[in-house]
Each structure stands twice: as structure tokens, then as C-alpha cells.
Amino acid sequence: MSEYFKGIGNISYEGSKSDNPLSYKYYNPEEVVAGKTMRDHFKFGLSYWHTLCAEGVDMFGEGTADKSFGAACAMDHAKHKVHACFELLGKMDIDYFCFHDRDVAPEGATLAESNKNLDIIVDEIEGAMKQSGKKLLWGTANLFSNKRFVHGAGTAPNADVFAYAAAQIKKALEVTVRLGGTGYTFWGGREGYETLLNTKMGFELDNMARLMHMAVEYGRKIGFTGDFYIEPKPKEPMKHQYDFDAATAHAFLQKYGLMGDFKLNIEANHATLAGHSFQHELMYARENGLLGSIDANTGDLLLGWDTDQFPTSIYEAAFCMLEVLKAGGFTTGGLNFDAKARRGSFDPEDIFLSYISGIDAYALGLKIAAKIIEDGRIDKFVEDRYASYKTGIGADIVSGKVGFVELEKYAIEMGEVATNKSGRQEYLESLLNQIIIG
Numbered sequence: 001m002s003e004y005f006k007g008i009g010n011i012s013y014e015g016s017k018s019d020n021p022l023s024y025k026y027y028n029p030e031e032v033v034a035g036k037t038m039r040d041h042f043k044f045g046l047s048y049w050h051t052l053c054a055e056g057v058d059m060f061g062e063g064t065a066d067k068s069f070g071a072a073c074a075m076d077h078a079k080h081k082v083h084a085c086f087e088l089l090g091k092m093d094i095d096y097f098c099f100h101d102r103d104v105a106p107e108g109a110t111l112a113e114s115n116k117n118l119d120i121i122v123d124e125i126e127g128a129m130k131q132s133g134k135k136l137l138w139g140t141a142n143l144f145s146n147k148r149f150v151h152g153a154g155t156a157p158n159a160d161v162f163a164y165a166a167a168q169i170k171k172a173l174e175v176t177v178r179l180g181g182t183g184y185t186f187w188g189g190r191e192g193y194e195t196l197l198n199t200k201m202g203f204e205l206d207n208m209a210r211l212m213h214m215a216v217e218y219g220r221k222i223g224f225t226g227d228f229y230i231e232p233k234p235k236e237p238m239k240h241q242y243d244f245d246a247a248t249a250h251a252f253l254q255k256y257g258l259m260g261d262f263k264l265n266i267e268a269n270h271a272t273l274a275g276h277s278f279q280h281e282l283m284y285a286r287e288n289g290l291l292g293s294i295d296a297n298t299g300d301l302l303l304g305w306d307t308d309q310f311p312t313s314i315y316e317a318a319f320c321m322l323e324v325l326k327a328g329g330f331t332t333g334g335l336n337f338d339a340k341a342r343r344g345s346f347d348p349e350d351i352f353l354s355y356i357s358g359i360d361a362y363a364l365g366l367k368i369a370a371k372i373i374e375d376g377r378i379d380k381f382v383e384d385r386y387a388s389y390k391t392g393i394g395a396d397i398v399s400g401k402v403g404f405v406e407l408e409k410y411a412i413e414m415g416e417v418a419t420n421k422s423g424r425q426e427y428l429e430s431l432l433n434q435i436i437i438g
């Protein structure tokens with residue numbers, strides 16, 4: 001089999017003193033942190049679409065990175081991409097990958113032909129997985145690129161489009177089950193609106209739920225035991241997307257009776273587009289038992305779109321891993337890098353360098369998160385902040401023993417609130433730095 005990334009060997013842990021750019025400085029897969037190896041904590045994933053498909057095209061310019069892999073035709077290209085993918089997974093020591101149906105195999109002239117193309121490439125993927133031991137984290141269907149989805153997929157005003165989307169999800173689920181994927185993701189890139197003048201919002205949301213119920217019913221029937229995920233994103237490509245953020249997706253799942261089968265796939269840059277921090281979305285998901293999987297990346301705070309950059313902020317990585325640790329770790333999910341090298345970083349080597357930057361940042365983030373928990377001062381501060389609910393009137397509020405009448409009596413007798421304590425934000429921020437640096 002041909003080697004696609006010649007001259008680049010296996011990326012291994014060389015420690016923080018190494019000046020070899022093609023090595024991990026902090027990610028030591030077998031090192032135990034907080035009771036588990038780093039490998040098991042992260043379950044790092046590679047995004048097929050960015051890594052094997054994205055060539056650096058933007059709104060104003062053509063591709064800059066050559067990802068043709070010497071292919072002669074579309075199906076040949078698809079096969080080369082499979083083997084390039086597994087070479088990358090092997091060389092970078094990444095255990096998982098994620099894909100959309102159309103990332104791996106080209107769309108045919110008909111749905112039947114698209115399905116046939118997919119089967120041929122999935123055979124190839126299955127063979128490579130058996131040989132390498134690499135695993136599928138989650139699969140999904142691309143229900144946004146083709147122009148048939150211009151007005152949505154499950155939320156399209158045209159029932160034929162709904163039917164097409166359902167058929168595509170059916171196949172993508174079959175493929176996910178066949179490859180042993182533990183997650184199936186719904187990212188509703190076109191499930192939203194451009195103007196409310198032509199939109200029946202309630203009906204569209206009902207239909208989106210109908211599509212998801214069908215997916216659950218069929219998925220369970222064919223042996224899918226993993227989690228379905230909603231990946232919230234507030235906008236882009238649509239002006240408004242229904243899965244706006246974690247709380248909106250939670251309300252949708254509750255209203256339509258989908259809790260239990262669904263969790264959330266939280267993406268960093270989607271959180272910031274929704275006006276939240278990444279940690280906010282993760283904490284919301286964790287507190288509601290919905291933290292399923294993560295698309296790690298970062299945006300640029302000076303830009304208002306989804307730049308899908310590799311994450312390098314150790315603060316952000318630490319806050320993320322703090323939530324993951326507090327959730328008890330991933331079950332079905334993992335940490336997929338929904339990220340790509342910048343358009344100006346077009347050498348094949350940049351694929352390796354960008355993954356190394358993200359993986360090392362998260363290795364540091366994990367260590368910091370474990371230190372924060374072990375140190376305990378921040379958690380203790382937070383516990384103490386709510387101590388008034390442990391005894392007296394606070395305990396009575398929590399246990400439901402008192403209502404408005406009793407609270408009015410209490411407040412009148414109390415007079416004025418005597419003791420509000422400082423929130424100590426600046427102290428906590430400097431304590432955090434102290435914990436990080438030691």
C-alpha cells in the first residue's frame with residue numbers, strides 16, 4: 001500500500017524539552033492522570049471532513065492544500081482517502097474517527113447509486129479498521145451540502161425532501177452500526193430559517209422531532225446501542241438554527257420525549273457563536289446528564305463565524321476537561337477535533353502539526369483540571385458559597401418544607417439581609433493561575 005505522508009514517521013511522546021515539532025510534548029498516552037490513562041480519558045477523534053476533504057477553499061478563494069492523493073477518479077479518490085486516513089490515525093496514535101456519509105464516498109446520480117458507492121468504501125474502511133484496531137466514534141449524514149436541502153432536511157417545507165433525508169439517515173445509521181460506532185450525530189446545519197415570513201416554526205420543529213423518533217426507532221431495531229447526539233449551533237449556514245444551544249436542545253428533547261436516547265455533542269466554536277463560553281455549554285450539559293461527546297476546536301473572538309481552528313488555549317482545554325472529569329468521563333463519546341489547519345497552512349506536514357497542537361493543549365488541560373480538583377480550594381469555595389442552603393431556612397427551602405407564607409414570616413422577622421459575602425472573582429482567577437503554575 002502506498003504511503004501518503006512520506007518522510008513523516010510515528011508521532012510519539014518526547015516530553016516538554018523536545019524541540020522536535022513532530023512529537024508530543026505533553027500527550028503521553030499511557031500516562032495515568034486522575035486514575036486513568038490519557039488515552040482513555042480523551043478518546044481522541046479525527047474529523048474525516050476537515051482532515052481528508054477540506055482543501056482550504058473559502059468564500060473568496062480556491063483550495064490551497066492538495067488532498068487528491070494521486071487519484072484517478074472519484075471512487076479511486078475515496079479509496080485513497082480511506083488509506084490516507086488510517087495512515088494518519090496510525091502515525092498520530094489517534095484511536096477514533098468521525099465521518100459524514102458524503103465525506104467518505106461520492107454522491108451518485110441517484111440515492112441507490114450513492115448507497116452503492118458508500119457500501120464499497122465502507123468495505124474498505126471496515127478492512128482498515130480490522131487491520132489497525134482503530135474505531136468509529138460517531139457517524140452522521142450530510143443533510144446540508146446538496147442543494148435539495150436548501151430549505152432544510154427534516155424541517156424542509158417539502159415532504160419529498162423529508163423523505164430523502166430519512167432515507168439518507170437510515171443508510172448512515174446502518175453504516176454506523178456496521179462499523180461499531182457508539183454515537184450518531186444530528187447537526188442540523190439547514191434546520192432553521194432565513195425569514196419567519198415563510199416559516200411555520202412549530203410545524204418544522206414537530207417534523208424535526210418526527211425524523212429523530214424515526215431514527216431512534218430504526219436505530220434500535222438494527223442494533224444501535226449507542227447514543228444519538230444533537231450538536232447545537234445557533235447559526236451558520238442559516239440565519240437561525242433550531243438547535244441554538246444546549247439549553248434549547250434540552251427543551252426540544254424534553255418536549256418531544258427524546259431524553260434517554262439523546263445526549264449532546266458540544267462544540268467549542270458553536271458555543272461562542274451562541275454567545276456562551278465553551279465551559280457554559282459543557283456545564284449545562286453535564287448538570288442535565290446530557291454530556292455525550294465533544295467537538296474540540298476554537299473560533300477567533302474577532303470573527304463572527306465558525307473558523308474551526310485547532311484549540312491551543314490551555315485555559316479553555318482545562319475548563320473543558322474539568323467538566324468532563326466532573327461528569328465522570330466519556331461513555332459513548334470522545335473528543336473529536338472538528339478542526340482544520342488554516343488556509344495558509346497547506347503542507348501535508350501541517351495536518352500533523354495542527355493535531356499535535358490540539359492534542360498537546362488538551363493533555364495540558366487535563367493535567368490542569370486534575371490539579372484543580374485535587375487542590376480542592378476552588379470547589380470548596382463554591383460549596384461554601386451555598387452553605388446557607390444546608391441548614392435552617394435554606395434547608396427548608398430545598399426540602400420543600402416552606403412556601404411563600406412561611407418565607408414572608410421569616411423575612412419580616414429577619415428584617416434586612418445581614419450577610420452577603422463577596423464573590424471573590426479576582427481571588428479565584430489568581431488562585432487558578434497559582435494552581436496551574438504551582
Ligand code: XUL
Pocket residue numbers: 100140185187231233267295306338
Ligand atoms: C458544522 C459542524 C459539523 C458537525 C457534523 O459546524 O460542526 O461538522 O460536527 O455534521
Ligand code: CO
Pocket residue numbers: 187231267295338
Ligand atoms: Co462539529
